[in-house]
Amino acid sequence: MTFQGFGPKALPFLKALGFHQTKEWFEVNRATYETDLKSPMGDLVEDLAAAFAKANIPLKGDRKASLFRINRDVRFAKDKNPYKTNVGAVMTRGGSKNDVGLFYFHVATDGCFAAAGFYEPEPDKLSRLRAAIVRTPQAWKTMLAKLAGSDLILSDEYAMKRLPRGFEDVEDAEIAAALKLRSIICRRTIPDQQLAKPGLVGELEAFARDVLPLLHFGWSAVIDSR
Numbered sequence: 001m002t003f004q005g006f007g008p009k010a011l012p013f014l015k016a017l018g019f020h021q022t023k024e025w026f027e028v029n030r031a032t033y034e035t036d037l038k039s040p041m042g043d044l045v046e047d048l049a050a051a052f053a054k055a056n057i058p059l060k061g062d063r064k065a066s067l068f069r070i071n072r073d074v075r076f077a078k079d080k081n082p083y084k085t086n087v088g089a090v091m092t093r094g095g096s097k098n099d100v101g102l103f104y105f106h107v108a109t110d111g112c113f114a115a116a117g118f119y120e121p122e123p124d125k126l127s128r129l130r131a132a133i134v135r136t137p138q139a140w141k142t143m144l145a146k147l148a149g150s151d152l153i154l155s156d157e158y159a160m161k162r163l164p165r166g167f168e169d170v171e172d173a174e175i176a177a178a179l180k181l182r183s184i185i186c187r188r189t190i191p192d193q194q195l196a197k198p199g200l201v202g203e204l205e206a207f208a209r210d211v212l213p214l215l216h217f218g219w220s221a222v223i224d225s226r
Helices: 010-019 023-028 030-054 123-135 137-149 173-179 192-196 200-224
Strands: 086-092 102-108 112-118 184-190
Touching: 010 030, 010 102, 010 192, 023 030, 030 086, 030 102, 030 200, 102 200, 112 123, 112 192, 112 200, 123 137, 123 173, 123 200, 137 173, 137 200, 184 192, 184 200, 192 200
Parallel strands: none
Antiparallel strands: 086 102, 102 112, 112 184
């Protein structure tokens, strides 16, 4: 089914879920979740997959593999609330959530956004990314310039204060800043009012195209160079 927008009760449902963290309340309101959030998210992912394929953007997904469960894993968490108050979906080069390099869409009452890049990669993969940045500094800076041309910058959230071990001698400030990152991602805010519009597919396709230089750099460093 073609994406027609998230339902009018999508954000109100998530807000109410934050106050009613019980299975009983969720089951009474499950139909709203299915109709206004889960089903539209599945439509969105499948429309994006088709648009990406047509535009030669190497990202895949479908409504079964890409959507995250709304149930939280509370086995080792201090917060025992059973439900997330957001919904999200991820697309990758191979279509699996566990593949390296991702495109992510997030719907929540405190802000909706798209993100893409390499989120908290495993240590060996992060090391390969850092090594590629040091080995090919001009390619890295060219990639950053392309992002900047699309009004994108790398998120410095949770960046390290010091250079990681093995890279302490790096003096180039721009390269050093990149090496301190634990995740190498870009984000683009999506206004709440866009959620209800079919044109959201085109906006997310444009973001994926804009962030593709980052994904290509990372894929080359982590996967294709092995």
